[in-house]
Amino acid sequence: MGQRSLLCLAVVAAVALTGCTVERHWGGSTSAGGGGRAKIGLVTKTNTNPYFVELRNAADAAAKAQGADFVALAGQFDGDNDGQVRAIENLMQQGATTIMITPNSSTGVLDAIARARQAGIMVLALDTATDPASAVDATFATDNVAAGREQGQYVKAALAGSTPKLIMVDGTAGSTVDTYRHNGFLEGIGLKDGDPAIVGREPANGDQSTAQQKMENLLQRSSDINAVYTMNEPTARGAFAALQARNLQVVMGSIDGGCQGVQNVRDGEYAATVMQFPRKMAQQGVDAAVAYAKTGKKPSGFVDTGSVIVTDKPMPGVPSQDTGWGLQNCWGTK
Incomplete structure (x- = not known):
């Protein structure tokens, strides 16, 4: 475990805060945008999911490149709404000009977000939309319905006309990401909730170990399946371990x-x-935060940051890239 992780654990134990800073703290009172240095706070769902680690690191780098102050906090687990509320309140007290958040629940942090905006802080949703979307100033995210639909279209094509016998390993109930991806997948594969083709369904909160346990439980009920939906890659790795144990x-x-x-x-x-x-x-969120601090100008609406199917088994009618391209471009690295 690195020094930064040890510091995070020490801070959590000492002050009972959810999350830790990954860059310098700042002092002073909250100030509205316009004519000042950007003080950007990021609140992610967890500090452990590789996706949110990447998002945090990218935001950190973008803030440094533009001379902005940056602090990152997180919930202790996927679904920790109380932890995210405390993080927002912490950032307000520290004088953030912009708070970027990947909300655990589409509705669970709305009151805290409203208080921040009333204090003159711009709030941006990254990755996960709020409900309603107007609860934040703008959202920079994947179109998760489209991403789910792409996964469903691919699985349907790969089944080559076979009737689906599907298990769905979902994310966190109540999250817009979970709902949108789930619904998009069903649209892509051509099913509806309650269809008998769905053999089983369990939430795994985006966690690999939980997904493996849930998948093992589902397979005990029925192993006569030919398709699996997973909400994210840690979930897929957990599901794969359970499938591999049964040679499915x-x-x-x-x-x-x-x-x-x-x-x-x-x-x-x-x-x-x-x-x-x-x-x-992360880059677009930081750009908007820096512009807000300098000019008071805010973005608005939903900004789709895109999605691409990656596979080495392309299917007719389903646009995709191979894993060679994927390794060069994973998460926008290049």
Whole structure:
């Protein structure tokens, strides 16, 4: 464990805060945008999921490049709304001009966000939309319905006309990401919730170990399956471990597009992943935060940062890139 991780644990233990800083703190009171130095706070769902680590690191680098102050906090686990509320309040007290957040729940942090905006702080959603979307000033994210639809279209094509016998390993109930990806997948594969083709469904909160346990439980009920939906790549890795233990071969897709996930596809652990671009989300969010501090100008609406299917088994009618391209571009690295 590195010094930064040890510092995080020490801070959590000492002051009972959820998350830790990854860059310098600042002092002073909250100030509205316009004519000042950007003080950017980032609140992610967790500090452990590789996707949010990448998002945090990209935001940190973008802030440094533009001379902005930066602090990152996080929930202790996927679904820790109380921890995110405390993080927002912490950043308000520290004088943030912009708070960027990947909300655990589309509604669970709305009151805290409203208080921040009333104090003159711009609030941007990254990766995960709020409900309503107008609860934040703007959202920079993957179109998660489209990403889920792409996964579903791929799995349907790979089944080559066979009737789906599907297990769905979902994310965190109530999250817009979970809902949008789930619904998009069903649209892409041509099913609806409650269809008998869905053999089983369990939430795994985006966690690999939980996904493996949930998948093992589902397979005890029925192992007669040919397709698996996974909400993200840690979930897919957990599901794969459970499938491998039973020597089951299925068409499994996922969403994330991290370098490890692309390598998983290359190694045959699952057939395809839908790459998203957290570096782009972070860069665009920081750009907006710096502009707000200087000019008071705010972005608005939803900004789609894109998604691409990555697979070494392309399917007719389903646009995709191979894993060679994926390893060069994972999460927008290049």
